[in-house]
């Protein structure tokens with residue numbers, strides 16, 4: 001008889017990386033230990049964009065002891081498309097995504113996977129903002145403000161308390177059914193939630209840490225790309241409403257110009 005590992009006892013953990021060689025050993029060791037303690041089988045897929053910082057050697061060494069493998073991309077760049085590439089390579093039906101810099105606690109991976117154990121659930125998010133979640137004290141005030149503003153802008157698209165979190169889990173079916181996935185910017189979780197038509201999320205409170213080593217890849221250009229991403233998502237979710245708003249705005253502007261000229 002063919003033994004099938006049930007969705008909630010096996011998971012593929014996808015980690016997009018760019019110049020994270022220093023963080024990868026602790027990430028893999030902690031994730032692997034957490035899965036072992038919870039009795040979950042995992043594979044860790046590092047999707048790296050040709051960092052040339054020793055990532056290849058680090059993963060090779062870790063692979064002797066841990067279920068980790070590396071995909072090095074040379075033809076494409078970007079966090080979101082890296083995550084999608086990881087999905088395409090994943091062998092289990094439960095997909096977990098997390099950052100490499102240890103801002104997302106690897107010890108919470110089993111809880112995210114457990115959230116998918118409820119058949120109704122189609123999206124599990126690791127959240128900083130629900131009760132029980134927290135952000136490490138020294139996270140800078142300007143980052144808190146930007147995060148709060150960005151969260152408000154996504155409000156009409158999702159009920160998630162932390163829709164911009166990069167720590168989430170989905171069943172493979174959500175990725176497969178998501179329509180016109182367009183991996184622009186960093187917010188692949190929001191993209192999949194909206195375009196996958198998710199309706200039954202589970203929130204897992206997490207403590208959001210400071211980056212362990214290396215430097216942030218989040219640039220101003222990346223933050224501006226978020227606004228473009230939101231515009232696309234609004235058009236996807238509310239196609240008629242968006243055009244009505246544009247028409248009303250043009251009418252008001254046109255009316256104002258007419259009034260000034262008279």
Ligand SMILES: Nc1nc2c(ncn2[C@@H]2O[C@H](COP(=O)(O)OP(=O)(O)OP(=O)(O)O)[C@@H](O)[C@H]2O)c(=O)[nH]1
Pocket residue numbers: 015016017018019020047048049077078079082098099100101103166186211215216217218
């Ligand atoms: N493959 C790939 N991974 C990326 C790319 N840009 C960022 N990443 C990874 O995506 C994750 C999130 O990037 P961070 O730089 O930590 O961004 P952030 O967490 O939003 O910002 P900080 O709070 O400043 O760390 C990390 O694991 C990065 O290495 C990219 O272009 N390609």
Ligand SMILES: [Mg+2]
Pocket residue numbers: 099101103211216
């Ligand atoms: Mg980070």
